[in-house]
Amino acid sequence: MYANVIRQDRFGEPAKAMQTEVLPTPRPGRGEVLVYVMAAGINYNNVWASLGEPIDVIAMRQKLHGATEDFHIGGTDASGVVWAVGEGVTQFKVGDEVVTSGAIWDETAEDIRMGYDPLTSKSLLAWGYESNYGSFAQFTRIKEQQCHPKPRNLSWENAGSFLVTGATAYRQLTSWAPNDVRPGDPVLIWGGSGGIGSAAIQVTNLRGGIPIAVVSSEERAQYALDLGAHGVIDRTEFNHWGRLPDLDDKAAAKAWTSEVRRFGAKFWEVLGERRNPRIVVEHPGEETLPTSMFLCDNGGMVVICGGTSGYNGDLDLRYLWMRSKRLQGSHGSNTRENRAVIRLMSEGRLDPCITWCGRFDDIAEGHQRLFENRQGLGNFAVLVNATSHGLTTLSGVV
Secondary structure, X not given: OEEEEEOHHHOOOHHHHEEEEEOOOOOOOOOEEEEEEEEEEEOOHHHHHHHOOOOOHHHHHHHHHOOOOOOEOOOOOEEEEEEXXXXXXXXXOOOOEEEEOOEEOOOOOHHHHOOOOHHHOOOOEEOOOOOOOOOOEOEEEEEHHHEEEOOOOOOHHHHOOOHHHHHHHHHHHHOOOOXXXXXXXXXXXXXXXXXXXXXXXXXXXXXXXXXXXXXXXXHHHHHHHHHOOOEEEXXXXXXXXXXXXXXXXXXXXXXXXXXXXXXXXXXXXXXXXXXXXXXXXXXXXXXXXXXXXXXXXXXXXXXEOOOOOOOOOOOOHHHHHOOOOEEEEOOOOOHHHHHHXXXXXXXXXXXXXXXXXXXXXXXXXXXXXXXXXXXXXXEEEEEOOEOOOOOEOOOOOO
16 A cells, blocks of 8 residues: 655654655454555644654554664544454444544553543554554544544545644533533633634534634634634734743732733723633643633633644643643543534534645645644645545555
């Protein structure tokens, strides 16, 4: 099969690291499904895989799991057709059209058998990042639990690129009771024009909340408003981003506090009343977390699913404990959450927000755009064995 491959000797920017090769087609084992990939989504995790930072995923698998492969096939979103099934697969058959989800867990793990959410299991892996044989190939081998029926109303590219961001945002906003979105709740959404932000705006509206999106340009602002944001804040109008100043540096602390209060006043202005966000949807991390925690309402929650601007998250702990705020990590989505988002998509209540769709040879270019912060708006997709009309292209299968 043809596959987009990363190898250790070419770690670096995606344009260099990600190259097309011909590799053996994997075979499904017990509980596994081989999917003929029609389209795939592009996410930031394989920018990290290309760079070999912060983790060399190839070396990690060799060390922790005894893997023998000296290559990485990325891709954590896909749509496709079931090509073959392994022993014990009962829910899907050859010929079924499916959407795949990105979280892998061991259903026999002790913590899952004790009733823990699979997303908190010690066995959890991110498919196509921590595991190999992702969606950037003509065929992918996945667990049966990762397969879901493809909505009939979606093209291959729309079906194959919304679940990672869409279901991640859905989990952030609905699965952390009592801090789930309720009617009238103001919600601050960082990166309101990106994949997570696009989904978060829509889910907040569906739940009766009031989404306020943070953006960085007039184009992105208009995109968020058209998608349903109640209002937008342009972060380029503020300059307090990054790690907190040392509290002993009185002048710097005063300047930071003045600027973050100005940001808070802007939030009130856009909202139309003096209320702070009940939920803050976080993923930039280092640049924005201090502001998120400061601005979050008493008893509210900052829910974070990434650290695209850095992993050092500074907090003034007084605002955390004295105002009973919550900082909640949220990673991926479980089967219930995936099916909920797929249903909303099938009913036309969520838009997958695909704004760029390339072809198989454009996988490196799509990741390079992410690396250079040229990601534009919404989600990215690539066609693998499909055209934009969902037609198969079987030529070239080895």
